[in-house]
Amino acid sequence: MPETIDDDSVGIVETQTIHFSQALTLECDKTLAxxxxxxETYGELNADASNAILICHALSGDQHAAGYYSMDDKKAGWxxxxxxxxxxxxxxxxxxxxxxxxxxxKGSSGxxxxxxxxxxxxxxxxxxxxxxxxxxxxxxxxxSLNINYWCAVIGGSLGGMQVLQWTIDYPDxxxxxxxxxxxxxxxxxxxAFNEVARQSIMSDPDFHNGYYLEKNTVPRRGLMLARxxxxxxxxxxxxxxxxxxxxxxxxxxxxxxxVDFQVESYLRYQGRSFVDRFDANTYLLMTKSLDxxxxxxxxxxxxxxxxxxTDAKFLVISFTSDWRFAPERSQEIVKALLQAEKQVSYIxxxxxxxxxxxxxxxxxxxxxxTSYMRNIAEKLx
Amino acid sequence: xxxxxxxxSAMEDQDMGKQDMGKQxxxxxxxxxxxxxxRDTKVLDLGCGDGTLLAYLREQRSVRGYGLEINxxxxxxxxxxxxNVIQANLNNGLKAYFSDNRxxxxxxxxxxxxxxxxxxxxxxxxxxxxEGIVTFPNMAHWRARLQLGLKGIMPVTKNLPNQWFNTPNVxxxxxxxxxxxxxxxxxxxxxxxxxxxxxxxxxxxxNLFPNLLGEIAIYRFRRx
Numbered sequence: 001m002p003e004t005i006d007d008d009s010v011g012i013v014e015t016q017t018i019h020f021s022q023a024l025t026l027e028c029d030k031t032l033a034x035x036x037x038x039x040e041t042y043g044e045l046n047a048d049a050s051n052a053i054l055i056c057h058a059l060s061g062d063q064h065a066a067g068y069y070s071m072d073d074k075k076a077g078w079x080x081x082x083x084x085x086x087x088x089x090x091x092x093x094x095x096x097x098x099x100x101x102x103x104x105x106k107g108s109s110g111x112x113x114x115x116x117x118x119x120x121x122x123x124x125x126x127x128x129x130x131x132x133x134x135x136x137x138x139x140x141x142x143x144s145l146n147i148n149y150w151c152a153v154i155g156g157s158l159g160g161m162q163v164l165q166w167t168i169d170y171p172d173x174x175x176x177x178x179x180x181x182x183x184x185x186x187x188x189x190x191x192a193f194n195e196v197a198r199q200s201i202m203s204d205p206d207f208h209n210g211y212y213l214e215k216n217t218v219p220r221r222g223l224m225l226a227r228x229x230x231x232x233x234x235x236x237x238x239x240x241x242x243x244x245x246x247x248x249x250x251x252x253x254x255x256x257x258x259v260d261f262q263v264e265s266y267l268r269y270q271g272r273s274f275v276d277r278f279d280a281n282t283y284l285l286m287t288k289s290l291d292x293x294x295x296x297x298x299x300x301x302x303x304x305x306x307x308x309x310t311d312a313k314f315l316v317i318s319f320t321s322d323w324r325f326a327p328e329r330s331q332e333i334v335k336a337l338l339q340a341e342k343q344v345s346y347i348x349x350x351x352x353x354x355x356x357x358x359x360x361x362x363x364x365x366x367x368x369x370t371s372y373m374r375n376i377a378e379k380l381x
Numbered sequence: 382x383x384x385x386x387x388x389x390s391a392m393e394d395q396d397m398g399k400q401d402m403g404k405q406x407x408x409x410x411x412x413x414x415x416x417x418x419x420r421d422t423k424v425l426d427l428g429c430g431d432g433t434l435l436a437y438l439r440e441q442r443s444v445r446g447y448g449l450e451i452n453x454x455x456x457x458x459x460x461x462x463x464x465n466v467i468q469a470n471l472n473n474g475l476k477a478y479f480s481d482n483r484x485x486x487x488x489x490x491x492x493x494x495x496x497x498x499x500x501x502x503x504x505x506x507x508x509x510x511x512e513g514i515v516t517f518p519n520m521a522h523w524r525a526r527l528q529l530g531l532k533g534i535m536p537v538t539k540n541l542p543n544q545w546f547n548t549p550n551v552x553x554x555x556x557x558x559x560x561x562x563x564x565x566x567x568x569x570x571x572x573x574x575x576x577x578x579x580x581x582x583x584x585x586x587x588n589l590f591p592n593l594l595g596e597i598a599i600y601r602f603r604r605x
Contacts, residue, residue: 331477334467334478335478338467338478339480344467345466346466346467347456347460347466348468350453364453367457371457374461375463
C-alpha cells in the first residue's frame with residue numbers, strides 16, 4: 001500500500017473502456033457483433049501522435065500495467081518496474097497504452113462478461129481468440145485513439161508474441177518491436193504444460209463444462225492447480241532453491257500430506273490468490289491462444305519470410321535461466337530477423353529468476369532497455 | 382647488456398602511457414580498417430567491442446551492419462550507440478545466425494587471438510562474407526622478442542597487457558604464422574599493413590620487416 005506515491009510512478013490510474021460496435025470476424029470464423037476493450041494509458045500523446053507505445057500483456061496479465069488504483073491499493077500494475085517517469089518506458093516521453101486482450105477477464109469482452117445476444121455469461125461459448133485476433137483488435141483500438149502507428153510495441157512472453165504478430169500483420173505501423181522472453185511458437189513441452197493446466201481446470205467438479213458462473217461457482221481447485229503448475233514453469237530450479245531451499249514451514253516434518261515445505265506453501269498461496277483475480281475460462285482461452293501461435297505457418301514455415309515486410313527495428317531479450325521460453329527460442333527469432341536483414345539487437349540477460357525475470361528490474365536488463373528507449377525518444381524530436 | 386634492456390623497458394613504459402587514438406578519435410587500427418571499407422556496404426564486426434567502428438562506419442560510410450559481442454557491458458554501450466549488436470560467443474561459430482555470402486566484409490579486430498579455433502573462424506568469415514579483415518598483435522615484434530629472447534619472460538606490452546596466467550589471448554601468432562595459415566587455407570591476402578606502437582603506418586623499413594617491426598598487423602583477404 002503506497003502511503004506516498006514515488007516520483008517515478010505514473011501515480012493513480014484508472015481503467016477506461018471503449019465499446020466497438022463494428023463487427024469483428026475472428027480467425028476461428030466466428031464473429032463478434034460488438035465488444036468492449038478495457039485499457040489504461042500513461043503519459044501524454046504528443047501533437048503529431050508519434051510517441052504512442054503499445055504494451056502487450058502476457059497470459060495472466062491485464063491492462064493495469066503501471067500505477068495504483070487508489071492510495072489503498074496494495075500492489076502497483078504488473079510492469080510498474082519498467083513504466084513511469086524516468087523509467088525504461090519513460091512516460092515523460094511516451095504515451096503508453098495497455099489494453100486487456102479480448103477474451104480477458106478484466107473488463108474487455110470475454111467469458112466472464114455478458115453475451116449481448118443471450119443476456120447470459122459468455123462462459124465457454126466465447127470464441128477462441130488468437131494472437132492474430134488480438135493484433136487486429138489492437139489495430140482497431142489504435143485507430144480509435146487517432147493514432148496512426150506505434151512508435152514501439154513491447155511485450156514479454158505471450159506479450160512478445162503479439163509484438164511479433166504486429167510486425168507481420170501491420171509491418172509499416174510499428175517502428176520498434178521489443179520482444180522479451182518470447183518464442184516464435186510453442187514447443188511440444190510448452191503445449192504439454194498448457195494441456196495439464198487445462199485438464200486440471202476442466203476436471204474440477206465445479207467447472208460445469210465452463211458454465212460455472214451461471215451456477216454461481218468457480219472451479220477454484222482446478223484454476224489453483226493450473227496456476228501452481230504455471231508458477232513452477234515461471235521459476236528456475238535455482239530461483240526456487242534460493243527462495244525456498246528445503247525450508248520447512250513449521251521447522252519439522254509432519255508425516256502427513258499437508259504442507260511441510262515452504263515451496264508448497266508458496267505455490268498454494270499463489271494458486272489461491274490467483275483464483276480470486278482470474279477467470280478459469282479466460283485461462284483456458286489464453287493457453288489455447290499460446291498453443292496456436294505460429295505466425296510462420298502462413299509463410300511456408302519460414303519466419304524470415306513472415307518478417308520480411310516490416311521496417312521495424314527489433315530488440316530481442318532473453319534470460320539465461322528461463323526454461324519456459326529459453327534463450328534458444330529467442331535466438332530462433334533473431335536468426336529469422338538476421339536472415340530477413342532486419343535491424344536487430346539481441347541481449348541475453350544473466351538472470352537466475354527464470355521466465356519471471358522479464359518482470360524484474362535486473363540492472364543490466366533495465367540499462368539496455370532504457371538506452372534503447374532513449375534512442376527511440378531522441379528520434380521523436 | 383642489462384642496461385640496454387632497462388633502457389628499452391623504459392621506452393616501452395613510456396609508450397604504454399601514450400594515447401591510443403588516431404584521427405577523429407578512432408583507434409588507429411580501426412581508422413585503417415575504416416579506410417578499407419567501401420560506402421554503402423554490409424559488414425559484420427566479430428567481437429565489435431563497444432561498437433566504435435560500426436558507429437563510425439555507419440556515420441561516415443553509410444555502412445549497414447551488425448556486431449557480435451560477448452561482453453554484456455560492451456553490449457550495453459553498443460545499444461546506447463544505436464548499433465545492431467547480437468550477443469554471441471564467436472567460439473560457437475556463425476552458423477547459427479548467418480547464411481553464406483551475407484556480407485561484403487567481415488571484420489575481426491584484436492579478437493582472433495582470443496578465439497578457440499582461429500583457423501575455423503577465418504573460414505567462417507569467408508563463408509558469410511566476400512572479404513575478411515583481421516587485426517592482431519604480432520608476437521614477433523621486436524619488443525616481444527626482446528622480452529622473451531633476452532629477459533626470458535612472456536611478453537607483456539601495450540597490445541598484450543596481460544600476464545601469461547590471465548591472458549584471454551590463447552592463440553597468439555606472428556605475421557609469418559598468419560600468412561602461412563592463409564597459404565594453407567587457400568586464402569588470398571589483398572592488403573597488409575603493420576603499424577607500430579604509435580600506430581604510425583608503415584615506414585619503408587617497417588614494410589620491409591613487418592614481422593620484426595610491426596606491432597599490430599592488419600590484413601584484408603578473400604578466398605582464392
